[in-house]
Structure formats: C-alpha cells, structure tokens
Amino acid sequence: MNSREQSLPLKAAVCLFWLLLWALAARLVGQELLLPSPLQVLRRLFALALSRDYWSMIASSLLRVLAGIVGAALLGVLLAMLTEYSALARALLSPLMTLVKSTPVASFIILALVWLGRSVLPAFISGLIVLPVVWANVSAGIAGRDAQLLELAQVYALPRGRILRRITLPSVLPHFRAALCSALGLGWKAGIAAEVLTVPRSSIGRMIYESKLYLETTSLFAWTLTVILLSLVIERLLLRLVRQIGRKGGAADV
Amino acid sequence: MFEWRDVSVSFGEKSVLRGCSISGADGARIALMGPSGCGKTTLLRVALALQEPDSGSFRSDAGRIAAVFQEPRLLPWLTAAENVNLVLSDGPETLSDVREWLARLGLGDASALYPRELSGGMQQRVSIARALACAPELLILDEPFRGLDQELRNKVMALIRPLSFRSGLLLATHSAEEAEALGCRILRWRDGTFVE
Numbered sequence: 001m002n003s004r005e006q007s008l009p010l011k012a013a014v015c016l017f018w019l020l021l022w023a024l025a026a027r028l029v030g031q032e033l034l035l036p037s038p039l040q041v042l043r044r045l046f047a048l049a050l051s052r053d054y055w056s057m058i059a060s061s062l063l064r065v066l067a068g069i070v071g072a073a074l075l076g077v078l079l080a081m082l083t084e085y086s087a088l089a090r091a092l093l094s095p096l097m098t099l100v101k102s103t104p105v106a107s108f109i110i111l112a113l114v115w116l117g118r119s120v121l122p123a124f125i126s127g128l129i130v131l132p133v134v135w136a137n138v139s140a141g142i143a144g145r146d147a148q149l150l151e152l153a154q155v156y157a158l159p160r161g162r163i164l165r166r167i168t169l170p171s172v173l174p175h176f177r178a179a180l181c182s183a184l185g186l187g188w189k190a191g192i193a194a195e196v197l198t199v200p201r202s203s204i205g206r207m208i209y210e211s212k213l214y215l216e217t218t219s220l221f222a223w224t225l226t227v228i229l230l231s232l233v234i235e236r237l238l239l240r241l242v243r244q245i246g247r248k249g250g251a252a253d254v
Numbered sequence: 255m256f257e258w259r260d261v262s263v264s265f266g267e268k269s270v271l272r273g274c275s276i277s278g279a280d281g282a283r284i285a286l287m288g289p290s291g292c293g294k295t296t297l298l299r300v301a302l303a304l305q306e307p308d309s310g311s312f313r314s315d316a317g318r319i320a321a322v323f324q325e326p327r328l329l330p331w332l333t334a335a336e337n338v339n340l341v342l343s344d345g346p347e348t349l350s351d352v353r354e355w356l357a358r359l360g361l362g363d364a365s366a367l368y369p370r371e372l373s374g375g376m377q378q379r380v381s382i383a384r385a386l387a388c389a390p391e392l393l394i395l396d397e398p399f400r401g402l403d404q405e406l407r408n409k410v411m412a413l414i415r416p417l418s419f420r421s422g423l424l425l426a427t428h429s430a431e432e433a434e435a436l437g438c439r440i441l442r443w444r445d446g447t448f449v450e
Contacts, residue, residue, distance in 0.1 A: 148323070149327060151302075152323075154303070154304065155304070155319060155320070156319075156340075156341040156388065158341070162340070162344055166332070166344070167329065
C-alpha cells in the first residue's frame with residue numbers, strides 16, 4: 001500500500017470525524033436555516049429520492065452535462081491527432097486552448113447565455129472545461145510514443161490499424177485517463193454551476209437555485225450531496241470504461 | 255540481392271560514412287566490423303529506411319525484411335507471444351507458429367510472460383524469435399547477441415545458420431567468431447567505408 005493511501009478503517013474514521021464536527025457545528029448554530037445537521041440532510045435526501053421527479057432531474061442533468069463531457073473528450077482526442085500531424089493546426093489551436101483554460105467559467109457562462117439556448121449551455125460549459133485538458137494530455141501521449149517502437153512498426157511494415165491499436169492506443173490511454181481524472185469533476189461541477197445560472201427546466205441546477213431562493217438550506221445541502229455522489233459515480237464508471245478499452249487494445253494496465 | 259551505393263551520412267559536423275558501396279548477390283551474408291561509433295548501425299539503419307543518407311542509396315529485392323536491434327524493442331503491454339505475433343497476423347491463427355519459435359529459442363515456458371518479467375537475455379531472444387518467425391527475405395542483425403551468455407549465443411547462432419534468407423543477411427558485430435558462425439563475409443571499417 002502506498003504511504004499516501006489510507007486504509008478503509010482510517011478513511012471511515014476520518015469521515016466520521018468530519019461528520020461529527022459538522023453535527024456539532026449544527027447543534028451550536030441551532031438553526032436548520034443556517035446550517036442543517038447531517039441527519040437532517042440525509043432525511044431530506046431520502047425523502048427526495050422517493051420522488052420520481054428527483055430521478056428525472058438527475059437523469060436530465062446527467063444527460064446534459066455528460067453529453068458535453070463525452071463530446072468534448074472525443075473532440076479533444078480528434079484535435080490532438082490533428083495538431084500532432086499538422087504544425088499549422090497546432091500553432092492555431094494552442095493559444096485558443098490556453099485562452100479557454102485561463103478564462104473564468106463565469107465569463108463563459110454569461111457570454112454563452114447570449115449565444116446559446118439555456119438547455120444547451122451546461123453541456124457547452126462542461127465541454128469547455130474538459131476540452132483543453134483532454135487535448136493537452138492526449139497530445140502529450142501521442143508525442144510521447146516510444147520512437148523505437150514506431151521504428152519497429154516501420155521496419156515490419158505493420159498496418160496502420162495495428163499500429164493504432166497496439167502502439168498508439170496503449171501509449172495514449174494513460175494520458176487520456178489522467179485527463180479524465182482531472183477534468184471530469186471540474187466539468188461536472190461547471191455544468192451544474194451553469195444550470196444554476198441558467199435554470200433549465202428539470203435540472204439539478206434549478207433545484208439548487210430554488211432551494212436558495214426559498215431559503216431551503218437543507219434541500220440545498222441534499223442536492224449538493226447528490227452532485228458530489230454523482231461526481232464520484234461518473235468518475236468511477238468512465239475511468240472503468242477507459243480501462244476496459246485499454247485492455248482490449250492490449251494495454252496491460254492503463 | 256542488396257546494394258548500398260555510394261552512401262554518405264554525417265551527423266552535424268561529424269562525417270560517419272563516406273561514399274560507402276557494398277553489394278551482395280542473392281543469399282549473400284555480410285558482417286560489418288569496426289570500432290564503436292564507426293557507422294555499422296548507421297549503415298544498417300539506411301538499409302532499414304530509418305536513416306536518410308546525405309547521398310547515395312540502398313536497394314534490395316527483399317519483400318519481407320526483419321531486424322534485430324541492439325535493444326529488444328518489445329511492447330511492454332504485450333506478452334512474449336503477443337510481441338512475436340504482432341509482426342505476423344496478430345490473430346490466433348499464427349500463435350502456434352509463434353510458440354514453436356519461442357520454444358526453439360528456449361522460451362517455451364515464457365510465452366505468456368510480459369517483458370518486465372523476462373531477463374534482458376530472454377527479451378533479446380524474444381526479439382530474435384520475432385525476426386525469424388516472419389520468414390524474412392532479408393535479415394538485419396545489429397549486435398543481436400548482447401546480453402546472451404556464450405552457450406546461448408552458440409545455440410542461437412546454430413539456429414540461424416542453416417536458415418536461408420533469399421536476399422541476404424546483414425550483421426553488425428564486434429566479434430569475428432559470430433560473423434564466421436553465421437557464415438558471413440567480413441567487411442572491416444576503413445576511412446568511412448567498409449572493405450574486405
């Protein structure tokens with residue numbers, strides 16, 4: 001076990017510590033409106049989970065934001081391939097990606113509100129967060145392919161498909177996975193933030209906005225907890241998917 | 255047949271090969287010998303189209319070319335058998351041939367192992383199996399027996415010696431014994447070229 005990794009009992013103990021601290025703070029404040037206790041939040045979450053609306057809102061938000069993330073990830077891979085083989089494309093795209101990475105998300109949301117429909121905007125914002133990270137990492141992966149293995153492929157006249165499947169894919173997948181690791185959570189949170197600002201119909205963002213509007217702090221916490229849990233689930237599922245693709249391509253572990 | 259014609263290569267200010275011309279008839283075997291850095295590998299890289307010469311050319315009538323480099327160049331995410339099979343069909347239909355070649359090189363039990371689980375010498379033998387398995391018409395060997403002890407060298411050389419390569423065999427080596435064991439005509443480095 002890595003010295004920085006924590007064992008399960010230790011993780012549980014740490015989690016319990018912070019929950020107890022939260023419960024203590026809630027008791028000291030004494031007002032659910034300002035700071036609900038963990039138990040109150042959990043009760044609200046269970047109540048929400050019993051309603052069909054809760055799941056349909058989750059589905060709508062997931063669909064919307066994941067469309068942006070997956071679309072941007074695919075576009076990032078394609079652009080990385082393009083910029084690897086075209087110096088002109090690289091010269092044109094590099095500053096654009098730096099600009100996208102450096103611009104505050106809020107500025108994009110406000111700008112995009114002017115250009116795009118409310119229902120499309122969260123997907124667009126999530127995509128903007130994910131795109132430059134995937135592009136940069138996949139570009140690094142393609143550029144970092146082992147030159148000796150590429151020479152080997154040339155000497156043995158391996159078909160392009162085999163080079164892609166046996167050399168390029170296993171070389172790039174760890175970089176792609178690292179990009180998803182760092183961008184997924186950010187993309188998901190930015191998508192929900194965009195929903196809060198654009199309040200599309202049937203969305204987690206709308207519920208967070210309405211909770212704030214009607215001072216439903218416990219609901220706000222419950223919906224926030226939903227966002228966090230979904231973030232963890234999405235990350236695990238997508239990374240597992242990427243790992244399976246890697247194994248099919250011949251990568252022992254990516 | 256194969257032929258280097260008037261090949262010159264330089265790296266920056268350093269001229270490595272100067273007007274090197276060597277040819278061989280069908281099935282000819284030659285060994286390039288000389289001190290480290292004299293241009294043996296560079297000449298073989300020209301033959302493999304991995305090095306563009308400043309002037310001159312290489313041509314051969316070989317359809318299938320195989321090479322054993324100084325380093326094994328195995329894909330770390332593939333097993334020994336998969337590494338060999340990579341240059342064949344990359345499918346299950348050639349796996350029995352692959353296992354046979356690995357067995358002939360004393361790696362019968364290692365076919366399912368990954369390169370990180372093999373010693374340097376075993377990795378190099380996998381790369382030799384990979385080259386031989388594709389039945390090359392031109393076999394290019396660049397100091398291929400590095401990391402192999404004398405007994406294994408003899409065994410591998412005895413395996414290669416009776417095989418026929420329609421267009422020829424090109425070997426870079428420091429050892430006249432290896433060149434002779436593989437039935438090669440020895441060319442020694444002199445003033446930027448190789449002569450008998």
